[in-house]
Amino acid sequence: MTDSTIPGLLARIQRPTDVAGLSADDLRTLAADLRTAIIDTVSKNGGHLAPSLGVVELTLAMLSTFDPGKDKVVWDVGHQAYAWKLLTGRAADFHTLRRRHGISGFPKPCESEYDHFGVGHSSTSISAALGMALARDLAGDDHHVVAVIGDGSLTAGLAFEGLNQAGDMGGRLIVILNDNEMSISRNVGALSLFLSRNLSKGWARRVKRDVETALKSIPGIGDEMVAYAKRSEHSLKSFFTPGMLFEAFQFNYIGPVDGHDVKALVRNLELAKTNDRPVLLHVLTRKGKGYTPAEANPAFFHGVGRFEPETGRARKPGDTPVLPTYTDVFGETLCRLADADDRIVAITAAMPEGTGTNCFRERHPDRFVDVGICEQHAVTFAAGLAIQGYRPFVAIYSTFLQRSYDQIVHDVCIQKLPVVLCLDRAGLVGEDGPTHHGAFDLSFLRHIPHMSIIAPRDEADLQAAMYTALHLDAPLAIRYPRGVGFGIPLAESPSPLPVGVGEVLKEGEGVAVIAVGSRVHPSLEAAERLAEETGRHATVFDARWVKPLPEAQLLDIVARHDALLFVEENALAGGFSSAVLELLADRNALSGKHIRRIGLPDEFVEQGTQKELRVSLGLCMDGVGKALKELFAAVGNATAS
Structure with a gap:
C-alpha cells in the first residue's frame, strides 16, 4: 500500500x-x-x-x-x-x-x-x-x-x-x-490466572524472600522448613496452573x-x-x-497464496490448466505405496499439509506421525523404525532438513538404515526468501557415506523415484521443487529406476548440457529452440542421480564433447556440478574442455517469485540458451584457431 x-x-x-x-x-x-x-x-x-x-x-x-x-x-x-x-x-x-x-x-x-x-x-x-x-x-x-x-x-x-x-x-x-x-477451560484458567498474578507480584516476592530469611534463621530445622515451604508453593501453584x-x-x-x-x-x-x-x-x-x-481455517491461512479478501477463496489463475504440484504427486504416490506395503510409515515435522502427507494421515492414520517442529527427532525416530524393519519416509522441506544434519550422519548413515528423506521445496522457493530456499541439500548430503541422492526431473520421475526407494536397503534422499510439475503423465504402474544411471534426452555434438532435477526440462527446451534457430544441436543429459553419479555415461559424454554446461538449482559450491568436476579431475578427463556452470551463487538469494529469481540467475530456458550460444561460439573459435 x-x-x-x-x-x-x-x-x-x-x-x-x-x-x-x-x-x-x-x-x-x-x-x-x-x-x-x-x-x-x-x-x-x-x-x-x-x-x-x-x-x-x-x-x-x-x-x-x-x-x-x-x-x-x-x-x-x-x-x-x-x-x-x-x-x-x-x-x-x-x-x-x-x-x-x-x-x-x-x-x-x-x-x-x-x-x-x-x-x-x-x-x-x-x-x-x-x-x-x-x-x-x-x-x-x-x-x-x-x-x-x-x-x-x-x-x-x-x-x-x-x-x-x-x-x-x-x-x-x-x-x-x-x-x-x-x-x-474458563474455570481452571481463571483460577490459574489469579494464583499466578498474586504469586508473581512484587509484594509477594518480597514476602517470600522475607519469610525465607526468617525460616533459615531457625537453628537446626530452618533449611528443611524453607525446602518444605517451596515444595508446598510449587505443588499448589503447579496443580492449578x-x-x-x-x-x-x-x-x-x-x-x-x-x-x-x-x-x-x-x-x-x-x-x-x-x-x-x-x-x-x-x-x-x-x-x-x-x-x-x-479463524475458521487457520491451517490454510497460516501461509497462503493470493486470495479474495471478501470471501477468503484462493484467486483463480485464469484459464491456465491447474497441474498437480510435486507435493500432490508425492502425497498420493506415498499413499499408493503404503496401500500395498505395510512397512511404510510417513513422518512429518508439523507440516502434514505442506508436505502432502495429510492424505496419508487420513488413509493410514496408524502409520502416520507428526512429530511437531522437531526435525532432529524426526530423523532419529525414523532410524529407530528402520532398524526394526520398517520403511520410513521423512517428508521435510529442504531448508528445515539442515537442522538434522548430525542425526542424518550418526543415526541413519553410519548404520546404513533405509530411511527415505523426502526433500520438498528443494531449490528456490520464492517469496519467503533466503531462510527458506532449499539451496544447500546436495552440498551437505552428497559427501556422507552410504547416502544416495536422486533428483527427479518431473512429476513422473518423482513417482518412479519413490518406487525406487523401496528397492534400496540404504539411506536415500529424494529432492523435488516447490510448485507444479511439467504436465508429464503419471504411470499407472511405475517401475524402479536403475541406480546411478542417467538418461540422454537429446543427442548433439560439440556442446553437452548436463542437468539435474527441475532444471532438466528448461535445458532441453533451450537446446531444442537453439537447434530450430541455428541448426546447432547440443546434447542434453539428465544425470538424475547426484550420488552415485552415472560415471560411465558422464565420462562418455565428456569424451565426445568440447564444451560442458552444467545446470542445477543448488549452491554451486559443493553441489552437483562440483561432484561431476571432481570425478572428471580424478579421471584426468578435463583437459581442453570449456566449462560453464549455472546454479545458485555463493550468496544468500533474496526473495522474489521463482520465475523472477530463476531469470535473474540464468536458471531458465533463456539463461540456458544464452550460455549454450556462448559455448558454441567458444568451441567454434577454438576450432578456427
Missing part, C-alpha cells in the same frame, strides 16, 4: 513510540486498521496471514510497554511480525511485502533498526534473546529483552535448551508464550492472559518487567483473529 492508502489511525503512527500514548478506544481502532492492512496486502502478495492476525493486540501491548528503540524484541520464526512491521516505520512500503526488492516476510535487521534479530526458522528466539540479555548485563546496560515464541515452536529441543540455560543463569529475560491452540514446566525451569510464570485484551496484556507485561529473574508470560490468542475465513 502507499501512504495514501494506509487505513485510518495507522497513517498517523509516525514512530513506534506513538502507540504508547493511545487511548483504549484508539487502540481498538488501530487494531482494526492493522488487520485491514494485513489482509489487503497478503490477499495480493500471499504470506503468513493467520499468525500475524492473531498477535495484533499483543504487538500493540508490547509497543505500549516497551521502547523498541532501546528494548530488544525477538520474534520466533517471525511470520507473525506483520503488525510489528507496520508500526515500526514500514507501513508505506508494506504493499511490497515478500516481493522482489520489497520488505521481507520475516524480521530482518538490515531492513529496520527495530528488527532486533533475523529469523525465519522456528524455536531460535529464546536462545538468541538469552544471548542478547547476557550481552546487556556484561555491558552494564539496563534495557529489557523479550522473546515471543509460539506453542508450536516451543516443541523443539532448541527452545527447551534455551529455557534450561536461562533458568540456570537466572538473569532478567521475558519470554512471551503465544499459545493459539491450547484450550484451557499450566506453569509447572516453566517453574521447573526456574522461570516465574504469569498467565494465562487473554491475548486480545490490550489492557490485561499491558498490566501483565508491566508486571513481567519488575521481575529480576526470567519470567514467562503465557498469552492465549486466536490464530486469524478478526478475519472469519482465517
Whole structure:
C-alpha cells in the first residue's frame, strides 16, 4: 500500500513510540486498521496471514510497554511480525511485502533498526534473546529483552535448551508464550490466572524472600522448613496452573492472559518487567483473529497464496490448466505405496499439509506421525523404525532438513538404515526468501557415506523415484521443487529406476548440457529452440542421480564433447556440478574442455517469485540458451584457431 492508502489511525503512527500514548478506544481502532492492512496486502502478495492476525493486540501491548528503540524484541520464526512491521516505520512500503526488492516476510535487521534479530526458522528466539540479555548485563546496560515464541515452536529441543540455560543463569529475560491452540477451560484458567498474578507480584516476592530469611534463621530445622515451604508453593501453584514446566525451569510464570485484551496484556507485561529473574508470560490468542475465513481455517491461512479478501477463496489463475504440484504427486504416490506395503510409515515435522502427507494421515492414520517442529527427532525416530524393519519416509522441506544434519550422519548413515528423506521445496522457493530456499541439500548430503541422492526431473520421475526407494536397503534422499510439475503423465504402474544411471534426452555434438532435477526440462527446451534457430544441436543429459553419479555415461559424454554446461538449482559450491568436476579431475578427463556452470551463487538469494529469481540467475530456458550460444561460439573459435 502507499501512504495514501494506509487505513485510518495507522497513517498517523509516525514512530513506534506513538502507540504508547493511545487511548483504549484508539487502540481498538488501530487494531482494526492493522488487520485491514494485513489482509489487503497478503490477499495480493500471499504470506503468513493467520499468525500475524492473531498477535495484533499483543504487538500493540508490547509497543505500549516497551521502547523498541532501546528494548530488544525477538520474534520466533517471525511470520507473525506483520503488525510489528507496520508500526515500526514500514507501513508505506508494506504493499511490497515478500516481493522482489520489497520488505521481507520475516524480521530482518538490515531492513529496520527495530528488527532486533533475523529469523525465519522456528524455536531460535529464546536462545538468541538469552544471548542478547547476557550481552546487556556484561555491558552494564539496563534495557529489557523479550522473546515471543509460539506453542508450536516451543516443541523443539532448541527452545527447551534455551529455557534450561536461562533458568540456570537466572538473569532478567521475558519470554512471551503465544499459545493459539491450547484450550484451557474458563474455570481452571481463571483460577490459574489469579494464583499466578498474586504469586508473581512484587509484594509477594518480597514476602517470600522475607519469610525465607526468617525460616533459615531457625537453628537446626530452618533449611528443611524453607525446602518444605517451596515444595508446598510449587505443588499448589503447579496443580492449578499450566506453569509447572516453566517453574521447573526456574522461570516465574504469569498467565494465562487473554491475548486480545490490550489492557490485561499491558498490566501483565508491566508486571513481567519488575521481575529480576526470567519470567514467562503465557498469552492465549486466536490464530486469524478478526478475519472469519482465517479463524475458521487457520491451517490454510497460516501461509497462503493470493486470495479474495471478501470471501477468503484462493484467486483463480485464469484459464491456465491447474497441474498437480510435486507435493500432490508425492502425497498420493506415498499413499499408493503404503496401500500395498505395510512397512511404510510417513513422518512429518508439523507440516502434514505442506508436505502432502495429510492424505496419508487420513488413509493410514496408524502409520502416520507428526512429530511437531522437531526435525532432529524426526530423523532419529525414523532410524529407530528402520532398524526394526520398517520403511520410513521423512517428508521435510529442504531448508528445515539442515537442522538434522548430525542425526542424518550418526543415526541413519553410519548404520546404513533405509530411511527415505523426502526433500520438498528443494531449490528456490520464492517469496519467503533466503531462510527458506532449499539451496544447500546436495552440498551437505552428497559427501556422507552410504547416502544416495536422486533428483527427479518431473512429476513422473518423482513417482518412479519413490518406487525406487523401496528397492534400496540404504539411506536415500529424494529432492523435488516447490510448485507444479511439467504436465508429464503419471504411470499407472511405475517401475524402479536403475541406480546411478542417467538418461540422454537429446543427442548433439560439440556442446553437452548436463542437468539435474527441475532444471532438466528448461535445458532441453533451450537446446531444442537453439537447434530450430541455428541448426546447432547440443546434447542434453539428465544425470538424475547426484550420488552415485552415472560415471560411465558422464565420462562418455565428456569424451565426445568440447564444451560442458552444467545446470542445477543448488549452491554451486559443493553441489552437483562440483561432484561431476571432481570425478572428471580424478579421471584426468578435463583437459581442453570449456566449462560453464549455472546454479545458485555463493550468496544468500533474496526473495522474489521463482520465475523472477530463476531469470535473474540464468536458471531458465533463456539463461540456458544464452550460455549454450556462448559455448558454441567458444568451441567454434577454438576450432578456427
